[in-house]
Amino acid sequence: MIKSPTLLILAAMGLFAGAALAEGECSQMRGPMHAGKLSAHMEKYRARLHDKLELSSEQEAAWKTFTEKVKPPSMARMKAVCAELRALPTPARMDRMLSLMKERESRMVERAAAVKEFYAQLNPEQQKLFDAQRPMRSRR
Numbered sequence: 001m002i003k004s005p006t007l008l009i010l011a012a013m014g015l016f017a018g019a020a021l022a023e024g025e026c027s028q029m030r031g032p033m034h035a036g037k038l039s040a041h042m043e044k045y046r047a048r049l050h051d052k053l054e055l056s057s058e059q060e061a062a063w064k065t066f067t068e069k070v071k072p073p074s075m076a077r078m079k080a081v082c083a084e085l086r087a088l089p090t091p092a093r094m095d096r097m098l099s100l101m102k103e104r105e106s107r108m109v110e111r112a113a114a115v116k117e118f119y120a121q122l123n124p125e126q127q128k129l130f131d132a133q134r135p136m137r138s139r140r
Contacts, residue, residue, distance in 0.1 A: 042072075066114055
């Protein structure tokens with residue numbers, strides 16, 4: 001039996017750390033901005049940005065390519081990953097979370113390239129408008 005309060009707290013933290021990490025991975029799907037609400041919010045955000053930029057007909061193709069490349073993963077995929085994480089034992093869950101982090105990094109590199117490619121198609125005034133946009137943030 002553990003008699004030291006510090007050791008007891010550390011032991012409890014160790015037991016719950018794996019569960020907390022899995023919950024953190026999946027917590028994005030809860031709250032006011034989940035599933036359909038999030039995608040609807042993103043569409044409104046993109047529509048406002050599109051309107052503000054006043055794109056020329058030549059830039060429309062670049063816009064379409066840009067929006068396709070920066071699309072987030074589907075909610076179905078996110079739910080499947082969360083279910084998978086909950087079913088794994090802690091060491092396997094940690095390994096899976098590391099691989100998911102590498103996948104997210106890869107997607108971020110692709111998104112950054114898409115932004116740069118689209119940004120290069122904009123004139124200086126449009127670039128200023130694009131720069132002035134606040135990034136979409138979660139409501140955590």
